[in-house]
Amino acid sequence: MQQKIRVLVAKAGLDGHDRGAKVVAATFRDAGFEVIYTGLRQTPEMIVTAALQEDVDVIALSILSGAHMTVFPRLLKLMKEQGLDDVLLTGGGIISDEEVKKLMDMGTGRLFQPGASLHEAVDYIRNWRMAQRH
Amino acid sequence: MDDMHKRWAEAAKKSPTRQARFITASGEEVELMGTPGHLDGFDYEKEVAVPGEFPYTRGIHPNLYRGRLWTMRQFAGFGTPQDTNKRFKFLLEHGQTGLSVAFDLPTLMGRDADDPLSEGEVGLCGVSISSLRDMEILFDGIPLDKVSTSMTINSPAMILLAFYLAVAEKQGVPWNKLEGTIQNDILKEYIAQKEYIFPPKPSMRIIVDMMEFCQKEVPRWNTVSVSGYHIREAGSTAAQELAFTLADGFAYVEAAMERGMDVDSFAPRLSYFFNSHNDFFEEIAKFRAARRIYAKRMRDKYGAKDERSWKLRFHTQTAGATLTAQQPENNIARVAFQALAGVLGGTQSLHTNSMDETLALPSAKAVKIALRTQQIIAYETGVPHTVDPLAGSFFVEDLTNKMEARAEEYFARIDDLGGVIPAIEKGFFQKEIARAAYQYQNEIENNDRVIVGVNEFREADEKIEIPILQIGPEVEEGQRRSLKDIRAIRNPQRVDSLLADLKSAAEGNRNLMPILVDCARAYVTVGEMIDALKEVFGEYVEPAEF
Numbered sequence: 001m002q003q004k005i006r007v008l009v010a011k012a013g014l015d016g017h018d019r020g021a022k023v024v025a026a027t028f029r030d031a032g033f034e035v036i037y038t039g040l041r042q043t044p045e046m047i048v049t050a051a052l053q054e055d056v057d058v059i060a061l062s063i064l065s066g067a068h069m070t071v072f073p074r075l076l077k078l079m080k081e082q083g084l085d086d087v088l089l090t091g092g093g094i095i096s097d098e099e100v101k102k103l104m105d106m107g108t109g110r111l112f113q114p115g116a117s118l119h120e121a122v123d124y125i126r127n128w129r130m131a132q133r134h
Numbered sequence: 135m136d137d138m139h140k141r142w143a144e145a146a147k148k149s150p151t152r153q154a155r156f157i158t159a160s161g162e163e164v165e166l167m168g169t170p171g172h173l174d175g176f177d178y179e180k181e182v183a184v185p186g187e188f189p190y191t192r193g194i195h196p197n198l199y200r201g202r203l204w205t206m207r208q209f210a211g212f213g214t215p216q217d218t219n220k221r222f223k224f225l226l227e228h229g230q231t232g233l234s235v236a237f238d239l240p241t242l243m244g245r246d247a248d249d250p251l252s253e254g255e256v257g258l259c260g261v262s263i264s265s266l267r268d269m270e271i272l273f274d275g276i277p278l279d280k281v282s283t284s285m286t287i288n289s290p291a292m293i294l295l296a297f298y299l300a301v302a303e304k305q306g307v308p309w310n311k312l313e314g315t316i317q318n319d320i321l322k323e324y325i326a327q328k329e330y331i332f333p334p335k336p337s338m339r340i341i342v343d344m345m346e347f348c349q350k351e352v353p354r355w356n357t358v359s360v361s362g363y364h365i366r367e368a369g370s371t372a373a374q375e376l377a378f379t380l381a382d383g384f385a386y387v388e389a390a391m392e393r394g395m396d397v398d399s400f401a402p403r404l405s406y407f408f409n410s411h412n413d414f415f416e417e418i419a420k421f422r423a424a425r426r427i428y429a430k431r432m433r434d435k436y437g438a439k440d441e442r443s444w445k446l447r448f449h450t451q452t453a454g455a456t457l458t459a460q461q462p463e464n465n466i467a468r469v470a471f472q473a474l475a476g477v478l479g480g481t482q483s484l485h486t487n488s489m490d491e492t493l494a495l496p497s498a499k500a501v502k503i504a505l506r507t508q509q510i511i512a513y514e515t516g517v518p519h520t521v522d523p524l525a526g527s528f529f530v531e532d533l534t535n536k537m538e539a540r541a542e543e544y545f546a547r548i549d550d551l552g553g554v555i556p557a558i559e560k561g562f563f564q565k566e567i568a569r570a571a572y573q574y575q576n577e578i579e580n581n582d583r584v585i586v587g588v589n590e591f592r593e594a595d596e597k598i599e600i601p602i603l604q605i606g607p608e609v610e611e612g613q614r615r616s617l618k619d620i621r622a623i624r625n626p627q628r629v630d631s632l633l634a635d636l637k638s639a640a641e642g643n644r645n646l647m648p649i650l651v652d653c654a655r656a657y658v659t660v661g662e663m664i665d666a667l668k669e670v671f672g673e674y675v676e677p678a679e680f
Contacts (some may be wrong), residue, residue: 009680014239014255016328016365019369019455022568023575025680039678040328065239066494066605070254076606094493096430114492120581 005129006034006056009060010047012075015065020092024060024121031122048078051087054101059126061091068095072103088128092116139169155582157414160371162536168528176531180516181426182325183551185480185521191422191428191534192522193480194445199518205483206508207284207449211236211260212495213609215271215562218261223277224498230505234284234485235272235392236260237294242329244290244664247613256610256662259495260286263615269297270304275476279307282550283314284359284449284483289331291318292344293663296650299352303655315405315449318344321382321554322361324676325563326368332663334555336671338389340646345390345400347647356405358386359449365563366409367455369571373537375409377544378563380427385554387436397436410472410479411453418524419470419533421479424448450476450484457492460596461587465489470507477511478524484508493604561679568680624657632656633666 009025018040029035029073036054038047051059059079063071071081075089092112095103100111110124146166156164165172169485181358183189186196195201208225210233211218222233237260239253247256256262278301287294295316302312320337323330330337345357362379370378388402406424410417428446432438452472457465466489473486486504488496496504512518524530551557558564576603577583584590632653639649653663 014243014245014251016323018328019367019568019571021680023369026568026572027575029680035680037678039676065217065255066258069253084404096493117589118575 004032004034005058005125006036006054007058007060007125008036008038008047008051008054008056009051010038010042010059010061011065012038012042012044012061012071013065013067014041014048014064015067017064018062020064021062024062024092024118027118027122028125029062031126033122033125041100044074044078047075048082048084051079051084052082056087057125057129060087060121060125061089061093063091063093063095066094068093068103069099072108073106076107088125090121090124094119135170139171142167158372158416159411159574160373160416160570161577162371162373162416165529165532169618170528170674172528172532174334176535178526181535182525188369188433188444190425190439190445192525194425194447194482198480198521199477199512200521203512203518204477204481204508205232205282206230206505206512207232207234207483207485208501208505209234209236209284209286209451209485210501211238212603213257213261213605214612215261215263215268217257217609219272219276221275221498222272225401225501225505226276226281228502228505229509232284232483233276235286237287238262239329240264241290241294241660242287243295244331244660246617246659246661247610248617249661252610254610255559256613257516258605262609262613263294263297263660264613264656265620266297266300266614266618266654267657268613269294269301273301273305277307278302278305279311281313284316285314286317288317288320288323288327289327289337290660290664291316292340292646292650293345293660295355296647296654299651300654309352310353310354313354315359317359317361317407319358319361319382319407321385321558322364322379324558324674325365325378325382326370326567327364328676330674331674332667332671333674334558336640336667338385338555339643341386342390342393342395343645343647345386345403346393346395347645348403349395349399351647353403355403357400357403358383359405359407360386361407363407363409363451365567366411366453368567369455369574370567371570372411372413372416373540374421374544374563374566374570376424376427376537377541377548379408380424380431380541381405381545381548381554383428384436387432391436397432397438398440398443401432401436401438402440402445405482406446406448408450408476408481409447409453410450410476410481412456412468412472414471414475415524415530415533416537418479419530419537421448421450421476421481422522422525422530422595423537425480426534427541447482449483449485450479450481452476454487454489454491457487457489457491458588461593462489462493464587466503466507467491469504470511473507474511474515474517478518480522495605497601497603499601520531545680561677564676565679583604591641620657620659628656629658629662632642632658633662636663636666637670640667
């Protein structure tokens with residue numbers, strides 16, 4: 001039997017806007033993923049520790065506060081230090097085209113911008129997992 | 135007439151329809167047409183009455199906007215206090231009539247600009263305020279007896295109010311001349327916006343302290359702006375927004391009455407803040423129902439005798455969550471319809487969102503268009519010449535009644551859970567809102583709900599060509615430096631003794647406001663005051679459910 005994809009839905013920093021994170025978490029759950037939601041106000045260290053402990057395949061960060069250029073690079077660095085090389089870091093928020101490009105060049109997965117579709121996010125993670133298996 | 139309506143209903147049933155269901159933005163079935171049958175047994179004189187009279191369904195003033203237009207109040211704040219001071223002056227020069235301060239996340243969470251958790255967030259979502267020094271710069275050259283100021287801040291509200299009072303003092307403006315509003319609505323933080331610090335009980339104590347203090351010292355200040363805006367933005371339906379907001383308002387009324395305050399001594403200083411979403415008639419019905427429910431409860435349940443205590447005054451902001459990043463200019467039209475619903479709903483003040491707000495803080499040009507939208511409604515449409523023109527419409531009165539009934543159902547459920555705070559602790563509101571948000575998003579995903587430019591009428595290879603306001607890292611660096619300077623020049627013994635006194639006041643039941651004003655005068659920072667209070671009150675952690 002195929003193992004369920006484990007996703008950590010994370011909120012970082014002082015940002016309390018959790019509508020998106022909760023909608024995404026519920027969508028992933030209904031798509032058959034195993035979802036762990038960190039709750040609010042996590043530091044990047046806490047998120048990476050949770051990812052390690054929960055043995056997740058994917059970290060999905062929701063960030064609407066504008067601090068994405070601080071949080072994503074820090075997560076990447078910590079993930080590398082902890083040896084989470086096979087974990088996908090994806091996410092969504094109010095992130096400009098240029099910033100998306102910059103962050104993806106640094107090593108994040110796809111980043112979803114305002115208006116993105118939930119189905120697309122589900123498909124993206126499924127496809128990533130399939131590609132990993134080959 | 136009955137025959138006529140029967141005939142029509144038959145004919146309508148046979149007519150083909152474009153879609154299977156017609157629902158509001160909140161997912162409620164919409165009547166094809168209002169008929170007199172919808173208002174069977176409805177007591178128009180009692181339930182609608184005339185504007186300026188109980189239960190105020192038609193508005194709180196007899197001639198509404200003929201006397202005075204709503205206050206055009208654009209929420210603004212970004213970067214350093216200098217940056218925002220400049221934006222305020224720009225808005226005042228362009229005909230805005232009141233100020234509204236947006237604070238950055240560190241300030242909203244009671245953290246100083248140099249706190250490690252503030253990193254990357256200073257000045258981004260609003261202006262950064264750590265000490266009285268920042269507040270002095272923010273209002274530099276703006277006489278506080280000439281403007282009314284709204285401050286959107288909750289957990290550290292008492293501290294920001296203390297800063298404002300200290301600035302007034304420095305400008306030589308007596309406190310009883312100050313006009314404005316502080317949001318100070320902690321309950322909706324637990325429910326929706328999530329910028330809480332302390333647990334609910336001490337938070338309620340602080341709010342009642344402020345109500346008590348302002349009643350004596352700052353009598354024209356609105357002490358709580360009970361807010362549905364954030365509840366709606368978090369994904370609630372219109373009825374949930376209405377019910378949860380009013381339930382919060384009643385919880386403050388009960389808390390102040392428990393302290394022994396006379397309801398008429400504080401209720402006239404409570405104001406409300408609603409969202410104006412896409413569904414035009416549903417929103418208007420919500421505003422009308424809000425006034426009616428409030429008046430009835432304030433008079434009949436809480437025994438208020440002063441009619442000012444019965445009147446629900448409210449600010450409206452158009453719905454940020456309805457704006458799209460795609461084809462952002464379309465947002466100008468969305469905002470205009472939402473603003474018009476607010477005006478037809480009889481709002482006392484209005485913020486219109488800027489078209490670029492899904493992308494960043496609004497640029498000056500986008501803000502100006504948003505303000506001009508209000509001016510067009512005010513001066514060109516003719517709408518403000520008359521009061522509540524939709525009253526008597528079978529459809530709108532029926533919708534208003536339904537909205538009231540839905541709210542009453544929610545009040546009963548909240549009572550069953552033991553009141554607002556137990557319901558928060560059980561996650562009731564949070565789960566209701568999350569479910570509604572999920573349903574709404576799924577309707578969009580499945581194309582049951584059309585969002586122009588997002589799931590229909592899309593443009594391939596769209597390039598966004600509106601200028602975006604960027605906040606550089608120099609803001610954070612500058613704020614850290616300025617805070618370091620303040621810490622160096624103030625009297626450290628005085629700071630320590632004030633903080634010790636603050637803790638002892640928190641442990642006992644002295645009103646916290648006078649000591650907070652003393653702290654403000656001595657340039658004690660937001661973070662220092664919050665940390666001292668945390669030692670006494672503890673911190674709230676919510677269960678992470680979805």
